[in-house]
Amino acid sequence: MxxxxxxxxxxxxxxxxxxxxxxxxxxxxxxxxxxxxxxxxxxxxxxxxxxxxxxxxxxxxxxxxxxxxxxxxxxxxxxxxxxxxxxxxxxxxxxxxxxxxxxxxxxxxxxxxxxxxxxxxxxxxxxxxxxxxxxxxxxPDFALGAVAGNVAVGTDTKAAVARALAIESGAERWRTEPAATITIKPGSPKIVTATGASQGRKQFFRLLDAATGRVLDESTATSSTAYNITCLHDGRSVTICQDQRQDWTGAFDDSGKWLWELPDKEANRIAPTVTTTWHGAVYGRTTNGPVILDARTGEDRETAPGLTPWLVNEHTAVASPPDASGGVKLYRATG
Known part of the structure; x- marks a missing residue:
């Protein structure tokens, strides 16, 4: 740049x-x-x-x-x-x-x-x-993954250990047990995600309290999606996670509680590819076209919104035109 x-x-x-x-x-x-x-x-x-x-x-x-x-x-x-x-x-x-x-x-x-x-x-x-x-x-030798609250969380590049450093001083606040591999990424304003494999090579996907390092959830620890998950906070109270390689999408709230996940075979529902999320809405697309989900329930809110935005706020959305003419355009938010 x-x-x-x-x-x-x-x-x-x-x-x-x-x-x-x-x-x-x-x-x-x-x-x-x-x-x-x-x-x-x-x-x-x-x-x-x-x-x-x-x-x-x-x-x-x-x-x-x-x-x-x-x-x-x-x-x-x-x-x-x-x-x-x-x-x-x-x-x-x-x-x-x-x-x-x-x-x-x-x-x-x-x-x-x-x-x-x-x-x-x-x-x-x-x-x-x-x-x-x-x-x-x-x-030195520290791969920064996320800044949450008053700590910077990342991993040692020469040892598979995650650490949290105080933003004001750089002093260590907590560390995890050594793993075979571990990667820290952003979750919510107070939660980070830790993915990787234990020393026994079992894959894990954990939600960690950024302030203390406490494991809030690892209920998806056996998922094959562990290595590739990325998450986006909706700016209100829900974090949306996805793994496009495995066609998986899920959501957890600011307490670290999982709310829903897709695909859902029993309900005959597939996972969307998520492009962004904002204040209770999840924007994405499936093979059926653009879709908007409810962030807290995962249910379809709109099945034919016409656009799949890349950026959204309370006033506008930036999206590729639906006519596939290329580039991006600014659209006024409605409702």
Whole structure:
């Protein structure tokens, strides 16, 4: 990624573009940005109240001077969420593994708590305080999976152990028992998911309380879907999970209780491919076309909505046109 674009949601016009202060290190001119998948990630919101910032990260190369050669840097860019103007730009060091051009990776801002943002920089997890404009802690060899509440949860890259680190200090809050493999991903604002295999090679899919590491549920531990599940919170009280490889979709509430799952052979119902979820509605599609489910019950709410949106809020939806003409369009929310 080599720029952040500001788009007027009512017109679709790009109203501003912000770029790294230095030469982008991983722009299309230096490497194919889609090798191994699209590296672009959405920015995150940080701060509280009216002091909200949109935050992203760039890999860049600072110019050399005299006998000092050019050097790699990571730029953390914060943009005022109300005005779209640059608020802060903070430079931090890349991780040791990303010093070499061939092994450098796009830095990704994963989450925030107040003014502290947490980013994955190569193999390091790094915390930056936007108010102080400085790095406050760094955890080498740590694959950050999710930021939930006041902890950053991830796994050691050299040992299959999940840990939670305090956002304000980087101190360890809890850890899991060693496993053969384990991956942490976001669940809800207070829950993370842990998937992988135990040392006995039994696959597991667990819901963990982010604050304590307590297992809230592992009722789907024998499911063959364990490795590929991703989840989206609806912004209200339900998290929708799916595994497209296995055609499986399920939902749990903010207490960690499973509410429903599809497919349901007894009811003769199949699982949809979910594109997004918002405030009690699950948007997706099946072989029958677009569909909207009720997030708490899993029942069909609308069987012919006409669109399968990728992004939704209370005002608008972004979706591909139903006429298959390509691209995406903005649609006004109804009801």
């Amino acid at each position: 080599d720029r952040l674009e500001i788009v007027d949601i009512t017109s679709g016009m790009v109203t501003g573009t912000l770029r790294p202060a230095h030469q982008p290190a991983l722009s299309p001119s230096t490497q194919d940005p889609f090798v191994g998948g699209n590296p672009a990630q959405p920015p995150i919101l940080a701060g509280t109240g009216v002091q909200r910032s949109v935050v992203t990260a760039f890999a860049a190369t600072a110019p050399g001077k005299g006998t000092t050669p050019p050097r790699p840097v990571i730029e953390i860019l914060a943009v005022d969420a109300g005005t779209g103007r640059e608020a802060h730009r903070i430079e931090i060091e890349p991780s040791d593994d990303s010093q070499h051009k061939l092994t450098r990776k796009h830095p990704v801002v994963i989450g925030a708590s107040g003014p502290v943002v947490i980013a994955q920089v190569g193999t390091d997890t790094v915390a930056v305080n936007l108010d102080d404009r400085r790095e406050i802690w760094r955890r």
